[in-house]
Amino acid sequence: MSRLVVISNRVAVPKARGAAGAQGGLAGALNAALRKNGGIWFGWSGQGVDQFTGSINYARSGDGVTTATIDLEYQDVDEYYNGYANSTLWPLFHFRIDLTRYENEFGVGYERVNERFAEAVLPLIEAGDDIWVHDYHLMPLGEQLREKGVKNRIGFFLHIPWPPTNLLVSLPFHERLVRALLRYDLIGLQNDTWLDSFLHYCRKELGAEVDEETGTVVLEGRKTIARAYPIGIDFEHFMSKGETGEARQAQQRLESSTRHRTAMIGVDRLDYSKGLPERLDGISRFFDNYPERVRDLVFIQIAPPSREDVQSYQHIRAVLEQKTGQINGARSEVDIVPIRYVNRGHSQEELFGFYRGAKIGLVTPLRDGMNLVAKEYVAAQDPNDPGVLILSRFAGAAPQLDCDGEGALMINPHSSDDIAHHIRLALDMPLEERKARWERMIGTVRDDNVHWWTENFVGDLAAIKLD
Numbered sequence: 516m517s518r519l520v521v522i523s524n525r526v527a528v529p530k531a532r533g534a535a536g537a538q539g540g541l542a543g544a545l546n547a548a549l550r551k552n553g554g555i556w557f558g559w560s561g562q563g564v565d566q567f568t569g570s571i572n573y574a575r576s577g578d579g580v581t582t583a584t585i586d587l588e589y590q591d592v593d594e595y596y597n598g599y600a601n602s603t604l605w606p607l608f609h610f611r612i613d614l615t616r617y618e619n620e621f622g623v624g625y626e627r628v629n630e631r632f633a634e635a636v637l638p639l640i641e642a643g644d645d646i647w648v649h650d651y652h653l654m655p656l657g658e659q660l661r662e663k664g665v666k667n668r669i670g671f672f673l674h675i676p677w678p679p680t681n682l683l684v685s686l687p688f689h690e691r692l693v694r695a696l697l698r699y700d701l702i703g704l705q706n707d708t709w710l711d712s713f714l715h716y717c718r719k720e721l722g723a724e725v726d727e728e729t730g731t732v733v734l735e736g737r738k739t740i741a742r743a744y745p746i747g748i749d750f751e752h753f754m755s756k757g758e759t760g761e762a763r764q765a766q767q768r769l770e771s772s773t774r775h776r777t778a779m780i781g782v783d784r785l786d787y788s789k790g791l792p793e794r795l796d797g798i799s800r801f802f803d804n805y806p807e808r809v810r811d812l813v814f815i816q817i818a819p820p821s822r823e824d825v826q827s828y829q830h831i832r833a834v835l836e837q838k839t840g841q842i843n844g845a846r847s848e849v850d851i852v853p854i855r856y857v858n859r860g861h862s863q864e865e866l867f868g869f870y871r872g873a874k875i876g877l878v879t880p881l882r883d884g885m886n887l888v889a890k891e892y893v894a895a896q897d898p899n900d901p902g903v904l905i906l907s908r909f910a911g912a913a914p915q916l917d918c919d920g921e922g923a924l925m926i927n928p929h930s931s932d933d934i935a936h937h938i939r940l941a942l943d944m945p946l947e948e949r950k951a952r953w954e955r956m957i958g959t960v961r962d963d964n965v966h967w968w969t970e971n972f973v974g975d976l977a978a979i980k981l982d
């Protein structure tokens with residue numbers, strides 16, 4: 516078995532023995548793969564410094580995973596992280612061309628940091644290692660490594676959507692970005708929709724030879740395989756959270772404070788891709804269309820701020836505060852406040868309890884690579900009295916959770932009426948139908964979990980024959 520070198524923008528260091536996965540499903544799964552295969556996890560420390568040195572900070576977690584991190588210059592953080600990654604690629608790849616900023620120095624900073632990553636990680640790579648690079652921050656890294664003579668197998672997984680060709684071509688130097696990507700041996704996307712868009716671009720814009728059946732892309736004699744690998748949650752680990760006193764207490768807090776009314780929950784990073792203003796518009800429409808139901812529903816939105824240095828994130832936060840205030844102002848009674856808006860994160864134990872106490876889960880991204888909240892909501896339900904998941908058709912998780920129209924209630928997040936109508940259906944859904952829908956969804960959430968995902972990707976990478 517090959518040793519694994521995982522490279523991502525940030526490294527989630529397990530804090531103590533047995534704590535792997537405490538930072539979420541992905542961290543847990545990558546730590547598990549690293550424990551099994553041996554190897555190292557490399558990335559940015561999250562620290563800014565005045566002058567880049569490239570010196571590596573090693574740490575060994577309680578359960579034996581070695582991490583290696585570098586500090587980045589403040590200018591790198593501005594241009595690469597806040598700039599090209601989060602102000603150019605993130606909005607564009609979430610179809611938000613209106614929010615996409617194209618600045619020359621962002622692109623230069625992005626390439627500079629990718630080169631710095633390549634130089635710093637190079638001495639850590641041994642012959643026979645398999646290398647697994649993650650996400651939009653590091654698309655050119657494979658090419659940088661190849662140019663420095665790395666001959667190992669290198670795979671890349673994109674956690675966010677792949678945009679349609681006619682959007683992607685609005686990015687200056689788009690060809691350069693995708694050509695660099697084709698220096699990887701294996702490219703993973705979250706589902707077939709994003710995979711199809713990727714293959715379409717390769718054929719149309721680069722003139723690559725594409726075999727849709729096998730996902731093989733050949734450009735100038737070099738071969739890359741592209742496949743869909745839908746990421747899942749760390750099911751067992753997440754379920755163990757439900758056994759804790761903290762989870763039970765969270766559920767009780769939620770239930771006792773919403774007595775006689777149905778609690779509906781949304782849990783998201785505060786990000787414009789998650790469709791939060793549109794969600795509030797849908798809820799407002801529900802109250803307009805069914806005024807007699809105001810006393811039946813409480814909506815709880817948990818949305819901790821993220822990427823606060825980026826302007827569009829400051830804007831979305833202000834929009835949400837205003838909309839929540841407006842709806843509550845118009846609809847509250849002395850004993851009813853229809854929307855509770857909580858601006859902070861919670862532990863997985865608490866989230867488990869909140870999910871379980873809420874009889875409707877509302878997940879309405881305008882675009883999302885996958886969306887693990889939808890899967891966590893399903894996992895946390897009581898099998899004897901499960902809640903209803905309302906899910907955007909534009910979430911990467913939609914094909915798995917739609918279950919041929921008999922799983923989640925699928926909605927168009929741009930339509931307030933559609934959201935309002937499905938909230939009413941969910942409120943009135945009989946127990947038998949709730950159970951039947953939940954039973955169809957839980958299989959894929961349990962089986963297609965994050966360990967299945969890592970094993971599939973790492974297995975396919977290891978099977979690639981080197982020239």
Ligand code: ADQ
Nearest residue numbers: 674746782783784817818819860861883884885886887888
């Ligand atoms: P994210 O955009 O961060 O991830 P998502 O997959 O929904 O989106 O959530 C990731 C994790 O964050 C979940 O485990 C969730 O519990 C946690 N989380 C969200 N809000 C929280 C809160 N308020 N408090 C505490 N925890 C919270 C990116 C892509 C997704 C893709 C993942 C994994 O944008 O589409 O599913 O990567 O590939």
